[in-house]
Amino acid sequence: MSQSVIKVVDVKKSFGAVKALKGVSLEIAPGEIHCLAGENGCGKSTLIKVISGVHPPDSGHIEFGGKVYTKISPIEAIMNGVQVIYQDFSIFPNLTVMENLVFNSELKDKRKFVNWKRFRKIAQEAVDRIGFKVDLNARVGDLSVADKQLVAICRALMFNAKLIIMDEPTTALTTKEVNALFKIIMSLKQQGIAILFVSHKLNEVFEISERFTIMRSGEKIITGNTSELDDKKFTYYMTGREFEDLRFKPKNVNKEPLLEVENLGLSGYFHDVNFKLHRGEILGITGLLGSGRTELALSLFGVTPADQGKIRIKGQEVVIDSVASAMKHNIGYVPEDRLSEGLFLPRSIGDNIVISELENISNKRGVIDQKKRKSEIERWVKELGVATNNPNNACNTLSGGNQQKVVLAKWLSRNLDILILNGPTVGVDIGAKHDIHTILQNLAHEGLGIIIISDDLPEILQNSSKVIIMKNGTVTAELNPEDIDENKLSEYMMGGNE
């Protein structure tokens, strides 16, 4: 094996009493694509911060090309060719592509004045390196997520990078964009640049990486070749638990349709959508970003009311023109972005659980019955397995998966008929994801009608009793998940199969 780009040896790091890293070692060769996986809080981010010089390690050392550092500053890390692409890309949405690209190098050269011609030249060289076609004068805030990421990648490449660390780079990308990103990663590899790819999406790990490292609670569990890894092992290393794939089999499907949608449409977003949902069913809706799937969900929940077609609930035609009217018909909606749309993060877990059933736990005068409040909170924390020892803690102390459980509890406490979930497990750990799937399947068995919107294809296949595919604002196929697999499904999504 040739000289490694980076070697991390037995690094330990504690924050107060919390041992974030308990002696982790890692070695990456030039041009290697290495995947770092692990559940939230396993120490991945701390490890990255140690490598990039943000946190000094308590003990252990880091080697760059044979040079040993027991402590490293961010500048030294950059000088040694380490570049981190953060999840938020660290960009300036209000400025042009050009400025976003040149600031780092201009500041490194300690320049005081701006020369727009030089800016343009540097920026052009940066985008040319990966053949990224973009208007240098465009505002970065107006670009798509994928393009923003490319800007961040171009910027990282300007510093003679030898190791690029990408922190969950595919979270907000569509399948197509992920493929484009992978192509770029492969071409970087050809230039001898190593990539440390942080992800907990199984399929991506298999597709892109040659070697992998899995961490759990501050320890390195295993490092190895990806070719020796399979789904079962991967999940086991990540969580320390074994799961069986629970395929959803509807049990108590009611004959009467619960929700019927007839030629539903909203000008400019979707049109002529038809489907039926029965009690006990889980309907999976998938499609590319911009196919109208999110807008459809928002219309069913009254956020952007539909302007064409009919909605029938339990056979009765209804008008859903506001969130209030959707809630009156016992519809609940778990949004795509639970952090900004679904939860009051700084408020307590308990407050978040009871927020949509306040009228049920208060007396006639509108004063909240504390005893009822407490028992409701206890009931849901237990029922959904929210990992907390004190429901009075703020909601943002929970991990993504547990936050999602709180969002679920918030709706379930209202005795819903229909629950719509948009991306129910985005950014959620494998373990919690499994729990959430189990909860949803059980809810369906208990007679709830559930709609899941997701571009996580295994999730759709595993949990739905019926799948509809949206494209260009309308339904292009209705399928039985038993008859198809992931490849088929994505073919339908891309529209290659009509």
Place this chain on the structure above:
Amino acid sequence: MEKKMKKLLSKHEFYISLVIVLLCAMIEIRSGQFFTPNNLVDLGSALIVPGLFAIGAFMVIVSGGIDVSFPALASLSVYTTTRILTDIDYKGGILLPIVMVLAFGALLGAFNGFFIAKLKLPTMIITLGTSSVFKGIMQGVLNSTQIPNIPEGMKKFGNDALFVALNKESGLTSKMPIAFLILIVAIGLAYFVLRYTMFGRALFAIGGNESSAYRAGFNVERTKFILYVVVGAVSSLAGLIRVCMMGQCHPTNMLGMEMMIIAGVVLGGVAITGGDGTLTGCMLGTILIVMVQNSLILLGIPTYWQGFFLGTLIIVGTGISAMQVLRNSKRLVRKKSEEESS
């Protein structure tokens, strides 16, 4: 051509210019007095002080903060300067007062800057506090009173005319004060700093995303500190010019101007959330506010309607830009879905 047109139509400055032209036309039609030389000169002269204040307010808003202390800060440094010079019976020219007021302004600005940059507290909260502190020092510690006779040099500076305009019909004359040059120079300097120095670009970067700015290697603390020192100095200079032009120092005369100035800046299309806006827009917004304040009289509208009109302007002005943002984002979504499906 079409592309150019489209670009023009997407610019906030275009709309605000349109509003200014319409307002000019309206006043001219009603009164026939708008495009008289003396009225235009009066407007220019009324623009000096708000214009300088607006430059400072603009830079702060671009960097993501809202400074509400600059009138109090300017009042304190001008009052202190004038008091000292009157007490020692100063007979010299304008140079010393300018140097003194800049120094006091920078010092008070550094006080703001220290809290905002080092303690990382929101600008608005800090400046609400310091604005009261400045007022308190002036009215309590210094026991401020009106100074009816300011030093000769200052009075002369306020009275000296760059040129005099005459309205041939009415025989009225108006002087354009020398200080107008200071505004011109300040605008030029601000334009250069914001566009051609890393300090200027750092303000935009910090306003856009502070943690990104830090990670990119900007010295965020130092940039903010310098910003508030500069804003303190510029605002105090504006205060001095106002005192000179009035020929007397009235300590509380400027207090309360902050809302009008900030409104002008926002009206000019500068995003109150930081990072976005142009100096041109900021100046146009300020001109509009000054015009409304000065010219409603020409329309025969009683002065107490001023507040009403200013308020309406602000709502309409910011409403238009908000609608544009909304439309743009919708277009983006549609464009994206078209790309996806192609």
